[in-house]
Amino acid sequence: MISRRAWLAGAALPLLATQGCDAPDTPLAGGFVGTSPERGHLLRSAMAQRPARTQRTRVVIAGGGVAGLAAARALRQRGIEDFVLLELEDQAGGNSRATQLGGLPCPLGAHYLPLPMDAAHEVQGLLEEFGLRQRVAGRWEYDERHLCHSPQERLYRNGHWQDGLLPLQDIGAGTLAQYRRFAARVAALMRSAPFALPAQRAAFAPEHAALDAQTMAQWLGREGLDDAQLHWYLDYCCRDDFGAGLAGVSAWAGIHYFASRHGFHAPGDAEAEREAVLTWPEGNAWLTQRLAQPLGERLRCARVVSRIATHRQGVTVQALDTASGQLEQWDATHCIVALPVFVAARVLAEPPACVREAAAALRYSPWLVANVHLRAALADQGGAAPSWDNVVYGSNALGYVDAGHQGLEQRRPDSPRVLSWYHALGLAPDARNALLQQPWQHWAEQMFAELREAHPDLRAKATHIAITRYGHAMATPVPGLVQRLRANPATPRSGPLLFAHADWSGYSVFEEAFTRGHLAGLAAG
Known part of the structure; x- marks a missing residue:
């Protein structure tokens, strides 16, 4: 069901082919859906x-x-x-x-829920009520139909796809050493000043206040953690959960992303395990x-x-x-x-x-979600197989999820599908105005440009685009904010x-x- 605005499926609008993209001259239907800024x-x-x-x-x-x-x-x-x-x-x-494109369900915003930790017992109760979680032989188990199916995530970097989002292929010993140092610092903070999710379930210790007083970028600099691959990954994580990057969010938030859950594990750690999430089309x-x-x-x-x-x-x-x-x-x-x-x-x-x-x-980050309907599967570059979450290294956007990845039916290569592309616009002063004033074609072009190298046939196979705008999508934990709210x-x-x-x-x-x-x-x- 499309929300207030009828999606312009019957009123196809022209979208110019971008240079270097094998796009046909056929028009592309699209428009804004899901939210009403005017209202x-x-x-x-x-x-x-x-x-x-x-x-x-x-x-x-x-x-x-x-x-x-x-x-x-x-x-x-x-x-x-x-x-x-x-x-x-x-x-x-x-x-x-959520909405539907061509009869296929897809998200208009949040698209997954990590398995809740013990502090989130209200959320655990909800999942039990909905039949997603039950006690079997004295242990809690989750319904595997709703856990993210494998393969879960991949990263496009240096011309091919790798498994997981932390850059691993073609990295040097220095990068690996910084991964391990960051993992050790997160583990130490988890012991000395525990974090929780929801955050109110943990006391706000002096260590938390010190982290909250500086940006994540400043903290990394003071720790001597300057590796480009590590910075890109942490910046992606901050944009994903908080809407802004290392230079905008507090170090408390940057550490909380890991410390309130399962920590950060460098490659080769015995405890390294990908976080399980619940997700649906x-x-x-x-x-x-x-x-x-x-x-x-x-x-x-x-x-x-x-x-x-x-x-x-x-x-x-x-x-x-x-x-x-x-x-x-x-x-x-x-x-x-x-x-x-x-x-x-x-x-x-x-x-x-x-x-x-x-x-x-409070400061708010605007967000954009573009759901694109494809007439067939995309041709894939070498490396890791198509996954639920697909991210391009170095991009300012957050990549895309395959809305049909959780489907239990077998999909043929020529069957339609929907990809959901996410973009957090950050804290730039003009970001919200740009989000509301630019036509939908502008954002479609940005999506095609970001994904062109990984998927050069994306524009040719796209039939419809539905774009959802959130002018005040999420509060961003800038330095000092959490301490002020706690006080x-x-x-x-x-x-x-x-x-x-x-x-x-x-x-x-x-x-x-x-x-x-x-x-x-x-x-x-």
């Missing part, structure tokens, strides 16, 4: 109209991303059914939504669709929450119904504010100090308000959003 920007204009109707409910959840859906689930687990969830887009799920929408399904009419999509005001009796929430153009009002005992912090600061009539200060400190957190309860969003962790991953939403749902009502 979100309605908050910039005054909504002076009077509410057309006022309704009463026990709890209002403002925001239908992962945190809002987790809060709704927690309310229902407590037996509280008297609530409403207000969501901006036409489909709940936030950055974990539609990405994490497999999870959010199942969270949203039982909500029925309690889920109200296409609602622009415009004002949240507290009073002695509770809270009043106003939202614009974009379908009717009318303003709705909800009177409730509590409101779970599962909105990005910069939105919460705008719509709260009297935002608490913690909200104002967090909104001033002045959003309390679980501020009168009738409860705050639940991954922004309060300083970065955006499923475990953070789900845990905060679940805890808010336990505290509301």
Whole structure:
């Protein structure tokens, strides 16, 4: 299902062939799908109209991303059914939504979930509820149908593909030595100042504060870790999880990427093992669709929450119904504010100090996801076999995933398929404006250019492109941010308000959003 905008499948638009690319003169259909920047920007204009109707409910959840859906689930687990969830887009799920191209499901955003660590017991419970995890002979086992199928990932470098994303082929002894030194430093920090995911489950030690005060690039420089291959890989990891590279994110975040999970293992380490992840053709929408399904009419999509005001009796929430153009009002005992912090600061009539200060400190990375429908499989270069995750060394983008890699059916070489290409635009001042102002053809050309050497037949086999833009895709943990959030957190309860969003962790991953939403749902009502 395509979200608010109808994908322009019937209105094929010309896309110029790029130099050096074996592209036909046939037009390529495409357009923007999945999000509505115009709808979100309605908050910039005054909504002076009077509410057309006022309704009463026990709890209002403002925001239908992962945190809002987790809060709704927690309310229902407590037996509280008297609530409403207000969501901006036409489909709940936030950055974990999906669409279809040519009948093939594909993600519009987040596309995998690492197996949760013990600190993420709320996420573990969700996976058990959905039948993804069960105890067998005293041990937890995951349903292998939903674990990423092999081969999992590969890297295109020096004209061929290698297994895994850490550069390994044609590296010297100096590079290998720096891999081992970095692994040793991560292991030492894991012992002296433990990390956790979700982050709130670990104390913020002085070692964490020292890391948070500098960029990852600065920390690497002080450690004498200057190898180009190591830097590229760590930069890729930071862009993948945090939306910006080594020069933008804090060293706390760069270390947390590894230390909150299984560490970093250099080639040849006895414990080296690729991290297992859960993934689906539609990405994490497999999870959010199942969270949203039982909500029925309690889920109200296409609602622009415009004002949240507290009073002695509770809270009043106003939202614009974009379908009717009318303003709705909800009177409730509590409101779970599962909105990005910069939105919460705008719509709260009297935002608490913690909200104002967090909104001033947070910076957001814009993202773009391009799903491209192919009429047949791509010709492959030598080396590692086609994988679920495919990355080009040296690229500013994040490569692509094969949305059909998890399918259990046998695919013929001439059968259609969909590739999902990801690009985090980083913290450049003009990145968000460029994302919103450039036509879809511009981003398609960028994708073709990035992948041209690895897949010279990509343009010739592409039939449709659906591009999703996220102007404020994720909070980026810049230096000093996590310490500021820890020093002045959003309390679980501020009168009738409860705050639940991954922004309060300083970065955006499923475990953070789900845990905060679940805890808010336990505290509301």
